[in-house]
Amino acid sequence: MVEKNADLHMHSTASDGGYTPSELMKKCHDNGLTHVSLTDHDTVNGVKEAIQAGQALGMTVIPGIEFSTKVSGKSVHILGYGIDWQDQSLLDMLELQREQRRKRLDVILSKLKKVGIELEAADVLEFVDGGSIGRPHVAKALVKKGHVRDIAEAFELYLAEGKPCYVSKEKEMSPEEAIEWIHRTGGLAVVAHPVYYDLDEIIEELVQTKQLDGIEIYHRDHPEDVVAHYEHLTAEWESKYGRQLLKTGGSDFHHEDYGRNREPLGVTRLQTSLAIELIDQLQQR
Structure with a gap:
């Protein structure tokens, strides 16, 4: 039986989640997760607490972040794994x-x-x-x-976007800028939930130029046909450009009561071996 005990996409009260990093790690442990990453939106304020709480519970916690970027008029989120979350230039930005x-x-x-x-x-x-x-x-x-x-x-x-009180962010970085920050701080860059964007050509360009390190293939909003689509594309791009891509995933958990996020933590679980592969690549950087 393949172990699926990893969830590499979740949010805490440090951004827009409903649980503190410590509470979230306790929920992860109670749900049988062994490898997790806290990926709060545009902040690393919860990382230290998550690492400490997770380690105390015997879990592996990968420091992460989810950058908000914009391309072709669409919001695109870029996940950063294994970043130096104490880097002062990153904190200033x-x-x-x-x-x-x-x-x-x-x-x-x-x-x-x-x-x-x-x-x-x-x-x-x-x-x-x-x-x-x-x-x-x-x-x-x-x-x-x-x-x-x-x-x-x-x-x-x-x-929500299109509703009377929606306000877009004043200035959003590009995917390239987000990836540059992730790499500059020692991390690996992964495009989050690509089904949201319909921008496969742009994602391929980021793969071709060796900027993007992976694709979040497994996500709560990716039905089986979408998963199959991105598994196929990832394999095609690996062959075409002669490079290995990370295949990540997670539940994108915020809170059980958050609108479309009314899904349990760990609803989308990644194979533990793929999380370990990510860690191995980080160690080789």
Whole structure:
């Protein structure tokens, strides 16, 4: 029987997840996971706590991050594994991004006011655990103040792209810039949930130029035909460009009550051997 005890995509309260890094690691352990990575959006603030908590529980925790980038008008997320999360230049850059998210919050609050919802920054910041401010934090505040029933409704009515209070980020880096930061800090770069983008040609270019190190093939939103598609493409690109690509995956867990994320932690499990392969490649860098 093939062991599937790895989940390399999850979020904590350091970004837009619902559990602290320690709580999340406890949930991982209780779900039988042995190899995990905390990949919070545009922050590494939860990595230290996750590593310490995970190690205490006998798990292998790979430091990670999920960068928000934009290409061809579409948001594309790039996962970074094994980065030096204490690199000062990385921390400085992420701090600038946090400042941009804080400004974005003010615009969201202004838009909410225009639709008759009074919400203060303090109401939102109550849910931010020192990391990046995200729309789920706004959603939590809306729930607490009684404006919506749950987080899913907050997104459906106000915060999702195309809804009246959605605000895009002021400036988003390109995939190439994100990959450069990941490599500069000793990590490996993987495109997250490619089914979201319909940008296979652009992903292939990143593979061809030896920038991208892998593809997140296994994800909760990848049905069997999509998995088969990216397994085929990955094999094709490996043969075509003469290089090995990482094949990663995870549940992209935030919280059981987060809208479309109403899936249990570890719902998408990666073969443990593939997680170990990632670790081996990191050690060779």
